[in-house]
Amino acid sequence: MKQSNLTVSNEFAALSPAFYTRLKMQGLTDPTLLHVNPDVLAQLGLTMDDARSPQFLSIMSGNADLPGGITLSAVYSGHQFGVWAGQLGDGRAHLLGAIRGTDVDGKPTDWEIQLKGSGKTPYSRMGDGRAVLRSSIREYLASAAMTGLGIPTTQALCLVGSDDPVYRETVETAAIVARVAPSFVRFGSFEHWYAAKDTTRLRELLDYVISHFFAQEVPRQDSEHTLNDVIERFVDVVIERTATLMADWQSVGFNHGVMNTDNMSVLGLTIDYGPFGFMDGFQINHVCNHTDTQGRYAWNAQPSVGLWNLYRFANCFVALGADPERLKGRLERYEGLFIAAYRQRMVAKLGLDVWKEGDDELIDGWWRVLHEQSADFTLSFRYLSQIDDDEGGLRSLFADTTALEQWLVTYRTRLQDNDSDAQTRARLMDQVNPLYVLRNYLAQEAIEAAEKGDMSVTDALLQVLHDPYTAHPGMEHYAQQPPAWGRELEVSCSS
Structure with a gap:
């Protein structure tokens, strides 16, 4: 990763000094590069050889600045849970600068690189400036999942880990996730x-x-x-x-x-x-x-x-x-x-050609059926495209199919207004109804494996989340409903 290969800018740092604090990061001890997202790497104009370099690890672990970059943490304020919280800011994040790369359409774009978990800042308040491996893996995978779904998001370039202890409800290990976006400016x-x-x-x-x-x-x-x-x-x-x-x-x-x-x-x-x-x-x-x-x-x-x-x-x-x-x-x-x-999204997800009067009632009825049975959100939409060939998949998601069957009568009547045939409808529905999403239990499996030094689960998840609308042979596990233990998982603001 040579400076000559990079076009680095510091546009945010050109704002008045009141917008940020320039400071050094508090890098991780004996860091390990756990994973790199090849798609984001390519957007930055970098290669896997760059990612394997000692300099890349040094930068992404918070132990060196981006060549030509100005490291800073930004100030901001906000309402938290509806209450004015006053001054906040990047309490554990450092902006390294921006690298000139390309967007998904190949157009030149400046991508800001921000490290999360890289140490205390003037905005840390009572925080320690660190992030744990658990939450860092979740963010790393979540940004990839949203990108694969076509939903606007910050992205994550890589994940770096360390044995540095971080004290939360228990003692966990530290990690840094490198986040990428055109800008991190907030409301x-x-x-x-x-x-x-x-x-x-x-x-x-x-x-x-x-x-x-x-x-x-x-x-x-x-x-x-x-x-x-x-x-x-x-x-x-x-x-x-x-x-x-x-x-x-x-x-x-x-x-x-x-x-x-x-x-x-x-x-x-x-x-x-x-x-x-x-x-x-x-x-x-x-x-x-x-x-x-x-x-x-x-x-x-x-x-x-x-x-x-x-x-x-x-x-x-x-x-x-x-x-x-x-x-x-x-x-x-x-x-x-x-x-x-x-x-517009619901029309596509239900396989309707266009929105018509009365479709609100159809969709509200669908939500009621799912809610009353706690049917799986992702698979219910996915299996709905298959009802002309086999209703078994959809029915298997409901303990009591009475309400579902009644709704399907209304749904099939509505489909008669479509100009497209059943095969076309099913194909189009599968293009907007994902087979894979980042379920909590899948993220937990990746976390538990990573804590043992095994990044293969993260790697497999990244592959299916890259293209969540297409069935990946051998990856059936990632399209399954959660096991009993997976339904009991809880997440909180602790990270």
Whole structure:
């Protein structure tokens, strides 16, 4: 990994010093490179030879800076579980700089590299600046899973481990996951300067984000566009991306678990994988985070929480003179945007040609059938495509099939309105209904193997999650419902 092979930039570091603290990382002792995601490596223009180099390990373990990079930790604030938490920030993360690579379409893109678990920062509060192997593997796999599903997300380049002790409920070992994204700016990044009544920094951040990430969608202030025009269009785009992201999450049964405003990306990315979960048995009010005793971030609450967070975000720009009523008008578009995106996904998942009046009742009925029987979310959709050939797979997911059979009568009647034939419908449904998701028990199996020095489970999972819509011969285990012990797993904010 030679500096001559890298084009490194430090655009975030070019902001005023108040946005961050430059500092050295606290690297892991005797680190081991546990795994590298080859897809992300390629996006950065790097090779496996680069990844095998001592320099790569030194950088990704927090023991050396990125050549040409400026290492820093960013400050931000936010609302946590609906309560203003004040100043937060990168309490255990360090931004190394950005590497020029390519996006999925091959277009040049700057990818920021951020290490999570690389030591204390001024924003650590009571934290130790570390991350444990358990949570690092979960984030590493989760970002790959979401990428494979086609859902916007931060990505993970690699996973580094060490025998350094980390004290949580028990003593665990330390790890660092290298996260990759165009930017890690959050709703809370704007809230920080609004709360501080620092309009200069708020405007600086606004200009930075628009010029670097929204230049094609949001105009700059000029003789034709007032600052209010710029703000409203920027808020519009963030609303659109957030509404779409919420529809994406709902369509695959993904539960984020900690939808605080500091965990919401202005780019519409899934960010900060903590106590997340893909549902096994469907419950409409499923809560994946054991810490969330009030169910604030339940699965069915996520779309409305997205809007609540957007209100906090948009309100920041009142400090720059934006009209509160006009911003409210922009926010009122969210529900329609979310519903349109949600319906589009559900039409595809149910194999319908187009949305028609009455389809809301059909879909609500489907959710009721799944909820009452706690039927497996992923497999119920997947097996639905097979009912013309064999209903056995779908029926096997239900202890009592009475309600299912009644719903299937309505569903088959609705399918008569389709122009496509059954074979085409089944093929198209399989393209949007994954066979594999990162179930909690699968992640736990990868964790337990990794704790014994075996990364083969992580490697196998990465392969199926790369293409979750296609059946992989020999990988049937990864498409199965959880065993009894897997249904009892709990995840919390401890990581």
